[in-house]
Each structure stands twice: as structure tokens, then as C-alpha cells.
Amino acid sequence: MSGGWTVAFALLTLVTLSLCVCVLALARYVASLATRLPEPLPLELTQGPEVGSYLADQLLPESVQARVSERVSPTARTLIVFLSTSCSSCYRLATELNRFARDARDTSVIVAVAGDEERGRRFENAIDHRSSVLLDVDGRMTRSFGISTVPFAIFYEDGLLKAKGVANTRAMLENLAGGFTRKGGDELLAAFTGGSS
């Protein structure tokens, strides 16, 4: 083994070890930042039914009313989640919904999927029997609830709307079911969409 190779190898080892230390330090830094992040809360928007309103008072088309009321018990906790087949994060949330429904057994979960029928069927198949899936091919149900941003969830307890908002993750859904939301979502949404929505 020539001396040049030994020096090169020793240098390479030193560089590699230094990089390992840097990666560990960065991981520690990111981990400590992550522990300081606040709980992810759903973003409350003005769209959708008013908080404090009753599901029974919601002016829904007859066909939608029938589909919803047959799945909602007036004395139960009910979470209605609006998804769309054209929304990227809705696919991830659909899988999270199964875990949410499994853990929150006292809550009925209804999932309204807007968009084309073929992709809607994928959601219907992927979401298990604990949740009810309504294919909203023409988007009528989503529109009749006054919702234009997805994924959006509204939470009813004893027929009264307790909380609503944009929820992208299971943690957000759990917070929504606990009545926790982040206010002032409309300004954030306007900033996000450049004021187009």
C-alpha cells in the first residue's frame, strides 16, 4: 500500500466521520425543533355551516338530506369529511380515516367524495366498513354544505356543529373532534391561494 493511498484513506475516513457528526447534530437540532412545534390544529374557515348550527337546520337538497340523515344519529358524535378525487392530500387522509374510525368508536364517520366516479370508487374500496362513504359525483353534497376547500371536516355532537375546518391529518381530525381549531383560516387561505379563493 503506497503512502499516498494511506493518507487519502485517512483523510476520507476523517471527512466521513465529520459528516456523520454533522448529520447527528442536525438530527438533534431538528428533533428538538419538532418537540417545540404546536399541535397541528385544523384550520377553521368561514365556509361551511356555522359553528353552533344544527344539522337538522341545514338547508340541504332532499336527496342529500336523505343520504345524510340515514347515516347520522341525532344523539351521536358525527364527523363528516369532504374529500375530492382531484385533491392530492385527500388520498393520504383517506387511509388515516380508517385509523381514526377504528380508535374513535363512539364517532360515526361519513366521507363524501367529490369527483369522477372511477376514482371515487377507489376511495370507497379503500375506506373500510367503519366509515360510510358517499360518492358525490356531481359535487352536489359538498356544494350544499357550502364547502369549496378540501379536505374539510365538520364535527357534530348531538346534532350541533361543534367544530369545522381544513384537516389534512389524523391528528387534525382528532383535535377537531375535541373541538380544537385554529381561527383566522380565511386570511391564511387567501395568502396561500394568492387571494384567488
Next chain:
Amino acid sequence: MLSSESVLTSFVNGITVAADLTLGRCSDTRTRSAANGLSDGRLSVCGESGVLGVSLAAHAAQVVLIVVFAVAGGAKIVFASRFRETLYLSGLLPARLVPTVRWLVPIVEVSVAILLAVAPRQTFGPGLAAIALTSFSVAAWRVRRTSASVPCACFGSSESRFDVGVIARNAILLCYAILVALRARDAPGVLDDAGRPLLLLLTVALLTALPALAKSAASSWDAAGELADDAVVRHSRALARG
């Protein structure tokens, strides 16, 4: 058990021989005469150590593939519902085939792991691994094209999604499978080579880290495109003000 000095010497010899082979300094005769370098332990500047390096890499790649396929298959069986969700949401298959494929894929993965472990001198195991990895990459590419954020469920977890990272990881594993297939005739058993456990362990660790790092890097690269989006930047600034 190898001393740290011999480990160092082996690595340096590997680098030296790689350079020699690249620069054409090793004759074919010398390289060919060094068959079974893995088990005889002689280290020369050229020849034996080159074969040793390649054999060691192939052996480590074989171990990595066994572990990866066993874990992936096992996780898909344990977390069967997550894999089912992925198959339905991705739309890769007609819905009627999902109940069969959700069990078929993990069975194939576990079979590949078993084949690689029990028949290391056959090219069938690495060949099947290569076909499986290519199929998974094509599937990931097809899902990514739809822009849907479908969880990959590759190892049972729903955290990662189908993105360029999955394709990058599979590409490296595919290279491992090809290497194992090319070296299959001379391959030792999985538990052979007991004289060099430390060296083998280090190489396995390196070859395991490589696809994982490539996946993280490619996924971050993919996600960076989204983060650089003007709308997201405006959103982040608004969040900071709020």
C-alpha cells in the same frame, strides 16, 4: 476475528484495486487467478483483493436483499390493511384483483428472501428480486404521474408516499440484485465467511444505508419542488406573521 488494521488494509486494498482495474493495470490473468479470494484471505495489491472486494460486496448485497424482502413482505402481511388501502387508492389494478394481489405480493417478497437465503448459487432468486423491484418502480412511477399522494406501504408504514425516492431506492436495490445474480455461481452461503464478520457487517451496514439515503435525498428533492412553490412560500410567510 479481524483486527482493525486488517479491516483498514482490506478497504484500502479494495480502493487500490478499484483504481487499478479502472486504469487497466490489472491483467485478466491475474484477476481470474484470484477466484475464491473471499475465503482464502490473501491480500495482494491487485487480483485477490479485487475479487475479495466484489465478492464481499455481492455477499453483503445478498444479505441486504434478503433482509429488505423479508421485512417488506412481513410488514405487508402484518399491516395488510394498509397495503390493501394503497392498492385500492393507487388504481394500479382492477378492484377485483386487489384481494388476491394484497396477499400475493408479500408472499412473492418472502419467497424471494427465502430463495436468496437457501439457494445463493442460483440466479433465480436475484432474478425474481430484479423483476419485483422493476415492477415496484414502474408502479411507483405510474402513481406519481397522477400527482396523488398515495402512501407507499412498502414496509407497512403509511408515512412514505410513492415518489422519486421509492424509484431511487429500488434502482440501487436492483443494482444489488444484478450484482448478486452475476456473482451467484461463486456465492457463499449466507452464514459462511465466518472469518470476516466485522468486515461483512460493515459492508452490509453501508449497503443498507445507501438505498435509504438515496430514497431520503430523492424524496426531499421531490418535496423541495413543492416547497419552492410561490403559493407555499406566501403561505409560510403568512403563517409566520399570524
